[in-house]
Amino acid sequence: MEANPLIAALQASGHRITRQRRVVLEVLEGSQEHLDAEALYQKARQRSPRISLATVYRTVAVLKQMGLVAEYSLGEEHGHFETVTEAPHYHFTCLGCGQVVEFDAPQVVLAIQELAEREGLEVRAVQFSLTGYCVQCRAGGRDDR
Amino acid sequence: MEANPLIAALQASGHRITRQRRVVLEVLEGSQEHLDAEALYQKARQRSPRISLATVYRTVAVLKQMGLVAEYSLGEEHGHFETVTEAPHYHFTCLGCGQVVEFDAPQVVLAIQELAEREGLEVRAVQFSLTGYCVQCRAGGRDDR
DNA sequence: TTGTAAATGAGAATCATTTGCAATAACGCG
DNA sequence: CGCGTTATTGCAAATGATTCTCATTTACAA
Numbered sequence: 152m153e154a155n156p157l158i159a160a161l162q163a164s165g166h167r168i169t170r171q172r173r174v175v176l177e178v179l180e181g182s183q184e185h186l187d188a189e190a191l192y193q194k195a196r197q198r199s200p201r202i203s204l205a206t207v208y209r210t211v212a213v214l215k216q217m218g219l220v221a222e223y224s225l226g227e228e229h230g231h232f233e234t235v236t237e238a239p240h241y242h243f244t245c246l247g248c249g250q251v252v253e254f255d256a257p258q259v260v261l262a263i264q265e266l267a268e269r270e271g272l273e274v275r276a277v278q279f280s281l282t283g284y285c286v287q288c289r290a291g292g293r294d295d296r
Numbered sequence: 297m298e299a300n301p302l303i304a305a306l307q308a309s310g311h312r313i314t315r316q317r318r319v320v321l322e323v324l325e326g327s328q329e330h331l332d333a334e335a336l337y338q339k340a341r342q343r344s345p346r347i348s349l350a351t352v353y354r355t356v357a358v359l360k361q362m363g364l365v366a367e368y369s370l371g372e373e374h375g376h377f378e379t380v381t382e383a384p385h386y387h388f389t390c391l392g393c394g395q396v397v398e399f400d401a402p403q404v405v406l407a408i409q410e411l412a413e414r415e416g417l418e419v420r421a422v423q424f425s426l427t428g429y430c431v432q433c434r435a436g437g438r439d440d441r
Numbered sequence: 442t443t444g445t446a447a448a449t450g451a452g453a454a455t456c457a458t459t460t461g462c463a464a465t466a467a468c469g470c471g
Numbered sequence: 472c473g474c475g476t477t478a479t480t481g482c483a484a485a486t487g488a489t490t491c492t493c494a495t496t497t498a499c500a501a
Contacts, residue, residue, distance in 0.1 A: 167447060167498050188488080203450045208489060224369065224423075229488055243417055252415060258407040263426065266399055271431035272388055278369075279424045281408065286416035312467050312478060333457075348481045353458060374457055447498080454491070465480070471473095 155180075157219050157234065164217060174199045175210045185223060185231040185242070185251060223280060243281040247288030300325075302364050302379065309362060319344045320355045330368060330376035330387070330396060368425060388426040392433030 157176050162168050178194045179186070186194070192207045211232055214220035222230045223242060239260065243252040259279060267274050302321050307313050323339045324331070331339070337352045356377055359365035367375045368387060384405065388397040404424060412419050 169448060169498070171449075201450075203452095205451080205490075206449060209448080212490095243411075243415075243419070245417075246420065252417070254411055254415070256404075256407045256411070258403045259401075259424075262401045262403040266388075266401070266426075267428075270388075270397065270399070271434070272397070272426075273429040273434050274388070274426050275391065275428040277426055279404075281411075281417070281419050281422055283412075283420040284418045289416070289418050314467070314479065316480075346481075350459075350482080351480060354479080357459095443499105443501090445498105445500095447496105449496070450494095452492090455489085457488090458486085460485070461483095463481095465478105467478075468476100470475090 157214075160217065160219060161213070166213060171195070171199055171202045171206050172210050172213075174202065175207060176214070179214075179220060179232065179234050185233050187229055187231050191232065224278075239277075241279045241281070243283065243285075245285040245288055246282055247284050250285055252285065302359075305362065305364060306358070311358060315344055316340070316347045316351050317355050317358075319347065320352060321359070324359075324365060324377065324379050330378050332374055332376050336377065369423075384422075386424045386426070388428065388430075390430040390433055391427055392429050395430055397430065 155173075155176065157180065158168060158173060161172065161176075166172070174195045175191060177198075178191060182194070184190075188204065188207055188211065191211070192202070192204045195202050195207060211220060211222070215222055215232075219235055220232050221235050222232055224230055238255060240253050240255045241259070243254065244250070245252070256279070259277075263274055263277060266272065300318075300321065302325065303313060303318060306317065306321075311317070319340045320336060322343075323336055327339070329335075333349065333352055333356070336356070337347070337349045340347050340352060356365060356367070360367055360377075364380055365377050366380050367377055369375055383400060385398050385400045386404070388399065389395070390397070401424070408419055408422060411417065
């Protein structure tokens with residue numbers, strides 16, 4: 152009955168579908184970038200001007216706990232959000248230009264599985280991210296260590 | 297001239313050796329655990345009662361930037377600090393009991409090197425941590441998902 | 442249509458961390 | 472050793488991100 156699968160999932164899990172949740176989800180889906188709470192808020196605002204930042208946080212929290220959205224602490228600073236896709240991937244953030252490079256790392260996934268098995272751990276969340284300088288910034292001599 | 301290598305390094309890089317820096321370093325070295333700023337502050341206080349939390353943060357910031365100390369965001373919460381050792385290692389934090397399991401993952405190191413080479417990146421920092429449930433907590437039935 | 446519990450908006454509250462500034466102290470130099 | 476310069480400190484106030492409180496609104500099952 153519901154076109155959007157994320158909305159459907161939300162609904163199926165017994166949550167109410169409000170205009171603001173719908174908007175946050177749409178913004179999240181309609182953007183390739185990794186938005187932080189403020190950016191999400193600004194974008195959501197364009198469609199639902201009365202939405203509050205608190206609601207953005209609350210919505211993202213629900214989605215996160217349902218596993219529909221993931222939170223990353225890219226550079227260091229504050230959190231960034233992204234809808235979860237089939238293929239897990241990780242991020243490299245350039246300290247020079249802020250550019251985010253996504254990459255996958257099957258070896259890392261394997262290493263985790265192995266570790267979990269060996270130690271009897273049940274891994275629920277993986278945080279793996281790199282920071283440094285990208286090709287351009289290295290070349291640009293902008294070596295502001 | 298200075299017994300402690302970390303102190304020596306600090307000094308060599310042109311920083312002044314103050315009582316508080318010495319104390320923070322000693323506390324950091326003398327503890328296997330991953331202390332957060334507040335814990336560091338409390339421990340440092342025992343030896344140097346007038347030290348302030350701000351100084352702890354400032355000291356750790358200097359050490360971090362020199363690469364002598366690393367910061368981790370174990371569970372999610374706030375930062376934890378640890379002196380850097382030869383062998384890089386990572387952390388698994390149990391959501392049930394809070395226990396931190398350290399592990400190494402040479403495959404991860406390799407994966408990073410490979411990626412860096414392929415993409416021309418200069419990796420300065422790696423953030424890799426896992427959360428989930430440990431053997432005990434899984435067994436304990438305390439499946440508070 | 443209506444009742445009720447969930448969700449929202451607005452702003453206050455919280456928490457970790459940072460900063461401004463005057464007082465203090467390290468350490469290179471004479 | 473005694474000084475002066477300048478980094479460092481302590482304190483308290485500021486900040487930034489996120490969470491909470493509570494009165495009001497709204498989704499949705501009946």
